[in-house]
Each structure stands twice: as C-alpha cells, then as structure tokens.
Amino acid sequence: MAKRLFQPKVQTVGSVSEFLSGEGTLKKEIARFNRHAAAHGLKASLTTLATGVTAVSITGKAFVTHASAQAVTVQGGPVDYVKGKAKEQIVQAFQPLVDMIQALSYPIALVMLTGGALLFMINQKDKGISLIQNASIGYILVQLMPLMMQLLVGIGGAVG
Known part of the structure; x- marks a missing residue:
C-alpha cells in the first residue's frame, strides 16, 4: 500500500x-x-x-473610569492621541485638494497678469494695475495657504 x-x-x-x-x-x-x-x-x-x-x-x-462609565482624561491621554490621529488623517485627506488648488493658481494668475498688462497697454491703467495687484496678492495667499492653516491649527490647539 x-x-x-x-x-x-x-x-x-x-x-x-x-x-x-x-x-x-x-x-x-x-x-x-x-x-x-x-x-x-x-x-x-x-x-x-x-x-x-x-x-x-x-x-x-491617563484616565480613570467611574461606576457611571464616564471617563476623566488627563492631558496626554488616549483622547489626545485619538484627536491627533484624526487631525492627521483629515489633513492627509485634504492634501490632494490643496495641491490641486496650488497648481491651478499659477496658470490663473498668469492669465490675470496678462489681462492686466493688456488693459494697461490700452490706456485703462487703473483697471490693469488693480487686476495685476489682485492676481499677485491672490497667488501669494494661495501658495501660503498650508502655512496659514498650520498657524490656525496651532492657535486653536493652544486656546483649546
């Protein structure tokens, strides 16, 4: 066998x-x-x-449970850990959107600057300069958007 x-x-x-x-x-x-x-x-x-x-x-x-099943948290405990992870995931989820907006800001600013220059050339100086200023300030603000959001989150964390 x-x-x-x-x-x-x-x-x-x-x-x-x-x-x-x-x-x-x-x-x-x-x-x-x-x-x-x-x-x-x-x-x-x-x-x-x-x-x-x-x-x-x-x-x-970091936390103590009572008979009523309510938790008292101490700074640096599991609640802060979960909040940090949730904030991190939200920031990561919106990062592609922020990158897309920053990438689109360059061609839009270029078109607006060109339009402002053309308006300046056809003797509409006030409209042309205004358009150039708005395009420049808008482009700078869009590029600084992530830095401003980190600043706001830091201020919110310090206050809360």
Whole structure:
C-alpha cells in the first residue's frame, strides 16, 4: 500500500460559536492593537455586556473610569492621541485638494497678469494695475495657504 504524498492537516482554531461571532479575528486585532498602543500606555480588551453584545474597552494610565462609565482624561491621554490621529488623517485627506488648488493658481494668475498688462497697454491703467495687484496678492495667499492653516491649527490647539 502506497503512502499518500500529501496528508491533509487538521488544525483546531476554536469553537463554531467563536467563528460565527467573529471573536477569534477580533481577539487577533486587539492583540495587534495592544502591541502598537503599549508605547502610549493604552490597552484594549474585550468585554461582554449583559445584553450579549461584545464591546471593546480601551484603558490607559491617563484616565480613570467611574461606576457611571464616564471617563476623566488627563492631558496626554488616549483622547489626545485619538484627536491627533484624526487631525492627521483629515489633513492627509485634504492634501490632494490643496495641491490641486496650488497648481491651478499659477496658470490663473498668469492669465490675470496678462489681462492686466493688456488693459494697461490700452490706456485703462487703473483697471490693469488693480487686476495685476489682485492676481499677485491672490497667488501669494494661495501658495501660503498650508502655512496659514498650520498657524490656525496651532492657535486653536493652544486656546483649546
């Protein structure tokens, strides 16, 4: 009798109810989160509520929970970390739009400067100079837009 070359492997991964509820993959994701969040003093865990719903709770050194399930945060805690990450993702999401506006500002300013020069040439100096000034100031403001937004965010962070 010949031995089979490929034997099927049997691997036990958990119960059927764990598979159907998805807790196995959720536990793996929480373990992965805990590896990355340990540097920030955070830890996630699974909690099964009385209603049978599985919830993820995040705890850390920086906040204390009360019996009423309200959290008191200390500066530098998980709330600040999440706010920083959310702000970072929003800025990254709008960056292509900012880049497009900055790229479009050059040809638009060029057309306006040319139009202002033509108006100046046909003896409409006031309109021509006004158009040149507006195009120049507008181009500079569009190019400085990211710097001004960082300044506003910094002021908002200092005030809030």
